[in-house]
Structures are given as structure tokens and as C-alpha cells.
Amino acid sequence: MEEKEISQAVIGRLPRYFRYLGELKDEGIERVSSQELSDIMQVTASQIRQDLNNFGGFGQQGYGYNVGYLYEEIGKILGLDKEHNLIIIGAGHLGQALVNYMNFERRGFIFRGVFDNNPDIYGKQIRGIPVRPMQEMERFVRENNIDIAVLTIPKNSAVEVAEQLVSYGIKGIWNFAHVDLHVPKEIQVENVHLSDSLMKLSYNLSSHNT
Amino acid sequence: MEEKEISQAVIGRLPRYFRYLGELKDEGIERVSSQELSDIMQVTASQIRQDLNNFGGFGQQGYGYNVGYLYEEIGKILGLDKEHNLIIIGAGHLGQALVNYMNFERRGFIFRGVFDNNPDIYGKQIRGIPVRPMQEMERFVRENNIDIAVLTIPKNSAVEVAEQLVSYGIKGIWNFAHVDLHVPKEIQVENVHLSDSLMKLSYNLSSHNT
Numbered sequence: 144m145e146e147k148e149i150s151q152a153v154i155g156r157l158p159r160y161f162r163y164l165g166e167l168k169d170e171g172i173e174r175v176s177s178q179e180l181s182d183i184m185q186v187t188a189s190q191i192r193q194d195l196n197n198f199g200g201f202g203q204q205g206y207g208y209n210v211g212y213l214y215e216e217i218g219k220i221l222g223l224d225k226e227h228n229l230i231i232i233g234a235g236h237l238g239q240a241l242v243n244y245m246n247f248e249r250r251g252f253i254f255r256g257v258f259d260n261n262p263d264i265y266g267k268q269i270r271g272i273p274v275r276p277m278q279e280m281e282r283f284v285r286e287n288n289i290d291i292a293v294l295t296i297p298k299n300s301a302v303e304v305a306e307q308l309v310s311y312g313i314k315g316i317w318n319f320a321h322v323d324l325h326v327p328k329e330i331q332v333e334n335v336h337l338s339d340s341l342m343k344l345s346y347n348l349s350s351h352n353t
Numbered sequence: 354m355e356e357k358e359i360s361q362a363v364i365g366r367l368p369r370y371f372r373y374l375g376e377l378k379d380e381g382i383e384r385v386s387s388q389e390l391s392d393i394m395q396v397t398a399s400q401i402r403q404d405l406n407n408f409g410g411f412g413q414q415g416y417g418y419n420v421g422y423l424y425e426e427i428g429k430i431l432g433l434d435k436e437h438n439l440i441i442i443g444a445g446h447l448g449q450a451l452v453n454y455m456n457f458e459r460r461g462f463i464f465r466g467v468f469d470n471n472p473d474i475y476g477k478q479i480r481g482i483p484v485r486p487m488q489e490m491e492r493f494v495r496e497n498n499i500d501i502a503v504l505t506i507p508k509n510s511a512v513e514v515a516e517q518l519v520s521y522g523i524k525g526i527w528n529f530a531h532v533d534l535h536v537p538k539e540i541q542v543e544n545v546h547l548s549d550s551l552m553k554l555s556y557n558l559s560s561h562n563t
Contacts (some may be wrong), residue, residue: 151553155553162531184533209416227555240445243446314510323395323457328560340461342371342431345525346367346430348500348501349435
């Protein structure tokens with residue numbers, strides 16, 4: 144399917160729409176106007192209409208949006224109607240926290256394997272998943288149809304491990320290592336640079352409190 | 354000090370400049386041109402010049418940038434020359450992972466207290482910091498000059514806890530709860546919505562692999 148390129152800014156807002164629509168749905172609300180959505184989400188109604196028009200609209204003049212339908216459609220756009228098989232590289236505190244976070248699984252992101260290079264924890268179970276040595280990674284990725292790798296390893300090894308993963312057929316990398324990866328552009332990388340986020344907070348604190 | 358408002362997009366790029374300059378510095382490199390910086394950072398040289406011009410430039414025609422000086426100046430702009438006192442609310446896996454992450458402390462972000470509402474873990478030490486009951490939070494914030502609170506609690510309690518923290522004098526919130534907080538606009542909030550990030554990766558995977 145050929146799609147027009149949607150800007151990353153719009154895509155970045157979709158999960159937020161999804162979250163708010165999910166909450167409205169849980170409250171039993173069946174329809175919502177772009178103005179009401181605008182009030183609770185604190186973005187302009189025109190931005191909402193523009194964003195959603197990228198995917199064909201969904202709204203009806205005088206009716207607004209059907210909450211359940213829009214929720215489901217945005218879910219599909221986000222690829223949440225498919226299951227993703229994940230492995231995580233790095234079974235430290237952060238890796239364990241991510242594996243233990245149930246919400247990812249509810250959205251179809253299933254952790255299948257955990258890898259580490261520390262022999263002391265091989266076989267240790269994290270939410271029922273045993274920690275495996277890195278040497279088993281290639282075979283595991285190929286045999287278990289893994290599409291996403293999560294990197295929670297130090298930055299000095301992340302670049303090399305990312306290259307290996309790509310050669311094994313990984314399509315997406317969720318990167319928590321504090322480094323920019325160098326992978327072919329058809330590989331999707333989503334970075335979570337926690338230090339950068341904290342520095343941004345620090346900047347905003349300094350510039351508003353001096 | 355009155356400063357002109359810098360766009361959040363520019364601010365969002367500063368930590369990345371800081372990271373790359375730190376690496377150059379560690380490699381013993383003393384000066385760098387905007388073109389060289391452009392090559393390693395994969396942004397245009399003109400963007401680099403524009404971004405840095407927001408803060409007064411730093412570069413010299415024909416010389417480029419002094420790595421050590423620029424690194425330090427960006428650090429100051431980011432507020433990294435001051436120490437920040439942090440508490441974390443929520444001593445689950447993610448909270449523990451953040452407290453255990455040494456790099457934050459190296460940048461001047463010091464975890465002073467950990468709070469949770471689970472009596473079973475009161476007094477438990479996380480990297481030497483005992484878990485305290487939420488009831489002690491107000492006094493602790495006021496007595497220890499805490500400026501940043503990190504929220505790693507479920508979304509249903511996060512909105513209320515954030516309001517309490519603001520009333521105790523907290524100036525910045527690093528929010529990992531999957532909800533938008535409602536706080537006065539002088540309070541700085543930096544959100545890390547992990548599920549949103551994963552959904553964005555999922556979208557990019559779907560739209561590039563269909």
C-alpha cells in the first residue's frame with residue numbers, strides 16, 4: 144500500500160488522540176465534536192481536524208466523531224491491530240522495568256526474549272522470560288519472527304549491537320542507549336534519550352526561574 | 354534575567370549538541386567547524402549556526418567552535434552548572450531504574466528521596482535511599498529544597514499527586530505517568546510517555562512495511 148508521507152509531528156500526536164479517545168470510550172461516551180476534543184486535549188479544533196484529515200477525516204459535519212470508531216481507526220493507523228514480537232537487549236534495571244510494564248502487552252507489543260552479556264544472570268526469569276546470552280540472539284530473532292528490538296545497553300555497545308540486529312532482519316529499534324544509531328534508513332528507530340529529556344526540563348527550569 | 358523565548362525545538366536539540374561536544378572533548382579534539390559538526394551530527398551546518406546564534410553564537414569566522422568552551426556554555430544554558438534536588442514518587446521497577454542510573458547524578462541531578470504508598474517497602478533502600486511513605490512528602494520537599502519531582506506512578510493518581518507537589522513548592526515535574534498533568538503554566542513539565550513512543554515506532558513500521 145502506497146501512502147503519502149505524513150509528518151512526524153502529526154504521527155507524534157496520534158498516540159495522544161488514541162489515549163484520550165480510549166478514556167472517552169471507557170467513560171461510555173459515544174460521540175465527540177472536534178471542539179469538545181479540543182477542550183479536553185488543549186489543542187485547537189482546527190489542528191485536530193487537520194491532523195485527522197491526513198488519514199481521511201472520520202468526522203461528519205454536525206455529528207462530530209464517533210468515539211469507538213475513531214479510536215479503532217487510529218489504533219489501526221498506529222499498527223496496533225497487529226501483534227509485534229519484541230526482544231530486549233540489556234537486562235539491567237531499565238530493561239527489567241520495560242519487560243514488567245504490562246501496558247505494552249495489552250497494546251500488542253509482546254516481549255519474547257531478553258538478552259544480556261552477563262553470564263551471572265543467564266537463565267534468570269523476568270516475568271517468566273529467561274535471560275539469554277547474546278550469542279543466541281541471531282538464531283532467536285530468525286526463528287521467532289522478531290520485528291522490534293529494544294536497546295537498554297550502554298552506549299558504547301549499542302551502535303554495534305544495532306548493526307548486528309539489522310543484519311538478523313530486525314525492522315524497528317526502540318533505542319534507550321544514549322547514542323545515535325547508524326542503521327539503513329528503511330530501519331525505523333525511535334529514540335528515548337532520558338538524559339536529553341531531563342536536560343530539557345533543567346533548561347526550562349533555569350530560564351523561567353532566574 | 355529576562356531572556357527571549359527560545360523555541361522548544363531548539364531547546365530539544367541542545368542536549369544532543371552537548372552530547373556530541375562531550376564526545377569530541379573526550380577524544381581530545383579542541384576545535385570543530387560547523388561543517389564538521391554537521392557531518393557527525395547529520396544536521397545542516399546552517400541549522401547548527403542558527404541554533405547556536407539563539408544564544409549569542411560562540412563561533413568565530415575561520416576558526417569554528419572551541420569544543421571545550423562550547424561544551425561548557427551549552428551546559429550552562431541547560432542549567433547543568435547548578436545542582437538539582439530530585440525526589441521520585443513511585444518505587445516500582447521504573448522508579449528504581451531511574452534512581453539507579455548513575456549518569457543523572459554526574460550531570461547534577463541528585464535523587465534525595467523516594468516515596469511510595471506501599472507500606473511493605475517503606476524503609477527499603479534503593480541505592481542507599483530509603484523508601485518513604487507519601488505522607489512525609491510535603492515536609493521532605495520543604496526541608497530539602499527539592500526542585501524536581503519525578504512521577505513514576507500509575508496515571509490515576511498522577512494528576513492529584515502533581516497538584517500536591519506544586520502546592521509544596523516543586524518547580525519542575527518529570528512525568529512518566531501516562532497522563533497529561535494539569536499544573537500552573539509556571540511549573541515546568543517534561544513528559545516521557547513510553548507508550549506513545551512505542552506507538553510511534555509501530556506506526557512507522559506499519560507504514561513502511563506494507
